[in-house]
Amino acid sequence: MQAPSLILDFDGTSTLVDVGDALCARFADPSWLEIDRRYARGELSLPEAQRQMWGLFRATREEAMAYALEVGALRPGLDVLLDRAQSLGYALRLASGGFDFYIQAILGQRLARFASVHCNSARFEGARMAPIFAEGLGCARCAVCKGEVLARAAAGSIFVGDGHSDTCAIGKASRLFAVRSGRLHRAAEEQGEPVTAFEDLAEVAAAL
Numbered sequence: 001m002q003a004p005s006l007i008l009d010f011d012g013t014s015t016l017v018d019v020g021d022a023l024c025a026r027f028a029d030p031s032w033l034e035i036d037r038r039y040a041r042g043e044l045s046l047p048e049a050q051r052q053m054w055g056l057f058r059a060t061r062e063e064a065m066a067y068a069l070e071v072g073a074l075r076p077g078l079d080v081l082l083d084r085a086q087s088l089g090y091a092l093r094l095a096s097g098g099f100d101f102y103i104q105a106i107l108g109q110r111l112a113r114f115a116s117v118h119c120n121s122a123r124f125e126g127a128r129m130a131p132i133f134a135e136g137l138g139c140a141r142c143a144v145c146k147g148e149v150l151a152r153a154a155a156g157s158i159f160v161g162d163g164h165s166d167t168c169a170i171g172k173a174s175r176l177f178a179v180r181s182g183r184l185h186r187a188a189e190e191q192g193e194p195v196t197a198f199e200d201l202a203e204v205a206a207a208l
Helices: 020-027 032-040 046-055 061-071 078-087 101-113 146-152 165-171 183-190 202-208
Strands: 006-010 090-098 115-127 129-131 160-163 176-179 196-198
Touching: 006 078, 006 146, 020 046, 020 061, 020 090, 020 101, 032 115, 046 129, 046 165, 061 101, 078 090, 078 101, 078 146, 078 183, 078 202, 090 101, 090 146, 101 115, 146 165, 160 165, 165 183, 176 183, 196 202
Parallel strands: 006 090, 006 160, 090 115, 160 176, 176 196
Antiparallel strands: 115 129
16 A cells, blocks of 8 residues: 655755746846746746746756855755655655756755655756756646645645745645745635645644
8 A cells, every 4th residue: 555645846846946036036037036036926847947947047967066056055855855755655755846956965865865856957058048848747727736736645634835836736735835935825825725834844843
């Protein structure tokens, strides 16, 4: 029988900042911000927004990874949560609309603890980057849909997230945890769905 999963978002959840946004703020033309606002308003899917945003990006893989490591501080309590979830028998799964090159660099050996990692890939050619989107887990809004990941997980699975790209998890998880005052937290409350807010991932560990 499949064990329930603890499904964890990366940007803004496992980390204190959205690393993809930080990279665009550093290396892309400022017009990326309007593209991001159009996505937030529901005018663009996340894959289409990312195609446009990353089309404005100008940095080599080495420059991008170095900056990701500089800004991508892990959220306090991450290791406490991973330890606690595994001790309770949850399968750890990472689900992110972000990109493998910075997720791998920031999490390092922690990635080996996850039963599965769902994220997008990046192809660098000099100072240009082209996104390669994950297949099979998309929806009309997302390349990696957190609701779809939950739909394929065992009953009793938990989701921990923060932003716009996590709202597809609402109503799909047995328990929903959201970064306090983030978009996921606000959307769940607006929809009348139970949600537990946190700032430190150790708070999630203590609530399991």
